[in-house]
Amino acid sequence: MDELTKEFIAESQEGLDRMERCLTELEMRPDDTGLLGEIFRAVHTIKGTTGFLGFDRLEKLAHAGEHLLGSLRDGRLGVTSDLISGLLRLMDGLRAILGLIEETGSEGTRAGDEDGELIAELAMLNGQVPAELPEIEAPQIALVETTKLEGAAPVASNSSAPPALQPTVVTEKASADKTLRIDVDVLNRMMNLVGELVLTRNQMLQSGMEAANFPELARRLDSVTADLRETVMQARMQPVGNLFGKFPRMVRDLARTCGREVRVEFSGQETGLDKSLLEAIKDPLTHAVRNAVDHGIESPADRVLAGKSAEGCLRLKAFHQSGSVVIEIEDDGAGIPIERVLQKAIERNLVTAEDAAGMSEREALQLIFLPGFSTAAAVTTVSGRGVGMDVVRANVEKVGGSVEVESRRGVGTTLRLRVPLTLAIVPSLVVKSGGQAFALPQSTLVELVDIPEREFAQVVQRIGSSELYRLRERLLPMVWLDRLLGLEADNPDQSKGHYLAVLEAEGCRYGLVVDDLMSPEEIVVKPLSPVLREIGLFSGATVLGNGTLALILDIGATAARAGVKPIEEEVAEIGAGEAAVQEATGTSFLIFEDRVRERTALPLDAVERIESVPLGQIEYAGGRPLLQYRGELLPLRDEGNVLMEMEAARHAGEETMVTVLICGDASVGGAQRGGMVVRQVLDVSTGTLIDQDEASQGMGMELALVKEKLTQVHREFGVKAKAAWQEVA
Numbered sequence: 001m002d003e004l005t006k007e008f009i010a011e012s013q014e015g016l017d018r019m020e021r022c023l024t025e026l027e028m029r030p031d032d033t034g035l036l037g038e039i040f041r042a043v044h045t046i047k048g049t050t051g052f053l054g055f056d057r058l059e060k061l062a063h064a065g066e067h068l069l070g071s072l073r074d075g076r077l078g079v080t081s082d083l084i085s086g087l088l089r090l091m092d093g094l095r096a097i098l099g100l101i102e103e104t105g106s107e108g109t110r111a112g113d114e115d116g117e118l119i120a121e122l123a124m125l126n127g128q129v130p131a132e133l134p135e136i137e138a139p140q141i142a143l144v145e146t147t148k149l150e151g152a153a154p155v156a157s158n159s160s161a162p163p164a165l166q167p168t169v170v171t172e173k174a175s176a177d178k179t180l181r182i183d184v185d186v187l188n189r190m191m192n193l194v195g196e197l198v199l200t201r202n203q204m205l206q207s208g209m210e211a212a213n214f215p216e217l218a219r220r221l222d223s224v225t226a227d228l229r230e231t232v233m234q235a236r237m238q239p240v241g242n243l244f245g246k247f248p249r250m251v252r253d254l255a256r257t258c259g260r261e262v263r264v265e266f267s268g269q270e271t272g273l274d275k276s277l278l279e280a281i282k283d284p285l286t287h288a289v290r291n292a293v294d295h296g297i298e299s300p301a302d303r304v305l306a307g308k309s310a311e312g313c314l315r316l317k318a319f320h321q322s323g324s325v326v327i328e329i330e331d332d333g334a335g336i337p338i339e340r341v342l343q344k345a346i347e348r349n350l351v352t353a354e355d356a357a358g359m360s361e362r363e364a365l366q367l368i369f370l371p372g373f374s375t376a377a378a379v380t381t382v383s384g385r386g387v388g389m390d391v392v393r394a395n396v397e398k399v400g401g402s403v404e405v406e407s408r409r410g411v412g413t414t415l416r417l418r419v420p421l422t423l424a425i426v427p428s429l430v431v432k433s434g435g436q437a438f439a440l441p442q443s444t445l446v447e448l449v450d451i452p453e454r455e456f457a458q459v460v461q462r463i464g465s466s467e468l469y470r471l472r473e474r475l476l477p478m479v480w481l482d483r484l485l486g487l488e489a490d491n492p493d494q495s496k497g498h499y500l501a502v503l504e505a506e507g508c509r510y511g512l513v514v515d516d517l518m519s520p521e522e523i524v525v526k527p528l529s530p531v532l533r534e535i536g537l538f539s540g541a542t543v544l545g546n547g548t549l550a551l552i553l554d555i556g557a558t559a560a561r562a563g564v565k566p567i568e569e570e571v572a573e574i575g576a577g578e579a580a581v582q583e584a585t586g587t588s589f590l591i592f593e594d595r596v597r598e599r600t601a602l603p604l605d606a607v608e609r610i611e612s613v614p615l616g617q618i619e620y621a622g623g624r625p626l627l628q629y630r631g632e633l634l635p636l637r638d639e640g641n642v643l644m645e646m647e648a649a650r651h652a653g654e655e656t657m658v659t660v661l662i663c664g665d666a667s668v669g670g671a672q673r674g675g676m677v678v679r680q681v682l683d684v685s686t687g688t689l690i691d692q693d694e695a696s697q698g699m700g701m702e703l704a705l706v707k708e709k710l711t712q713v714h715r716e717f718g719v720k721a722k723a724a725w726q727e728v729a
Helices: 003-028 033-053 056-073 081-104 111-125 184-207 214-236 247-258 275-280 282-296 300-305 338-347 353-357 361-369 389-398 453-459 481-485 530-535 555-562 571-585 642-651 722-728
Strands: 168-170 179-181 237-239 262-267 272-274 312-321 324-331 402-408 412-420 425-433 436-441 445-451 460-463 466-471 474-480 498-505 508-514 516-524 538-543 549-553 587-593 599-603 607-614 618-621 624-629 632-637 657-663 674-678 680-689 702-706 709-713
Touching (some): 081 111, 184 214, 338 353, 361 402, 425 508, 425 549, 445 466, 481 508, 481 555, 498 516, 587 709, 599 702, 642 674
Parallel strands (some): 436 549
Antiparallel strands (some): 324 412, 466 474
């Protein structure tokens, strides 16, 4: 195929995708002239361009559809369910011919003159017989001004793509899976950053490593590389709405087949996800939607008997959470009957009756992901063969994601897919165990705990062969990484204590005991060899900055291998328990030292993370310290003048690492996140506020007794300091 044909196919496929979304919406909003105009333009563009390219079969079918749409647009026809079905079949026919052109370069032929049957059906919907169709008009091609892609291909002037998104990057195969639309501003930024990268490289080569300005050039190289990486990732990001748009048609057809009445609602369509991941979760998400319509939502009669509306609702929601993208498929159906799940699992010999009797509700729900499991009473064209949910979980986990299910009898079911933002680069914490390095994804890392040897016996409890760590009045299962992997302990005497990485994945929270902590790194993920993949504990591998190899630990698989089970707690019980603890013990604080010999504290819920940052990474603008942190520019507060002392220590040749408390949005009164520079973190504990008069409160501090010691509390950090933080930002 020539470039013009490739461009035509790509534009036509996008037009048909828009047409599909608009047709399902038009059935619900038949008076929406905007939707009708969008559908008409999609078919008209295909018809006009086909005559120019010589695709007669495609032109004839598109002409029949355009004639029907013209009658609909002029008000001679009304929107009916049969008319929408006919237009959807027209769209399928056009898409099939485009697929033939893409694969073979020609339109091919269809047995039994199926095109003729479809054209006759469209004519009858228009109140005509096929012989009454007017002659095909001469092709009308309108060209718009070309951009940087000048000379690549003509583009129809009625294309609905915004001007900024008009350029299309087309690879060898011009299909939707191989096509990516990129904003011109993003391309310009990438070009500018590449230019800065080349300039910095040239300066480093000319200066040499011994030059006085080499550290400055290295920091500049690091900054430009980070910006370039973020821009490339941004270019690969596509809105989840591109995937959601395919489901209204599918739900409509499935609902008609299954005798259901279902409407679809979306939220978070603008949520961005890497293009490759978007393609990877397409099939799992499709099967989840099919299951929700066929298994989840009841028939209209059953819904009315249950006191519900006859029409069921299927909600698809996407949002960002902890460095991942979460996609929820929620229905308001009958929910999953736990007793039936257990009965079917026993009948199919997937579990024994003894095991089923001891299962919790959460464990029973996990049985639906076993191969061969199905609760369907009969095999249909939609479901019932026991193939699907196991593939859904396998495909999502293949890209480093996870699947969770929640269900309430009579209320509905929610299937939650959690996938990483990108597969290319992942922020991780590197740890050592048994003399080997392992990477822990930071999205699963809750906090880090240092357990001194002298306190080990007091904070660690043993129940049988299991060890549990008491973390803020809660018991946390402990998993020793070297024991799990059969490695020899790197430091047998353990006199220096233990490091505990608190991890959470798939509802399991546990503490991973490691020998040593290394610096956080943004690692480049590499696929595993088949031998390592069979172990089942690793999701990938990477090469660290020092050149050594590290395996990326699969947090969920590690929990399963160690026998860690999810904590079963109702939301109401959690809220009541936390309120009782708060009332009995006071407020939880993070205690630190910013001025010499002064104990200061922040409410624990105000602190997002504790980071150890090299002093050289802190930059200044207008005399104010700033930190580039995970793609954000964070303003820093340094009330104890720690940075000034650190600068003096660095000139004296001492190691200079700065402790920064990363504080979230809620803690800074709705402003952007910020950081607080401290000398050292002392403890986490509960305390009781001390009543003060107005004069003492005016100092901007409140006082509390924490472990019988007087401690100043930044209580204004979340309320009074909003203006101060916005000024710094």
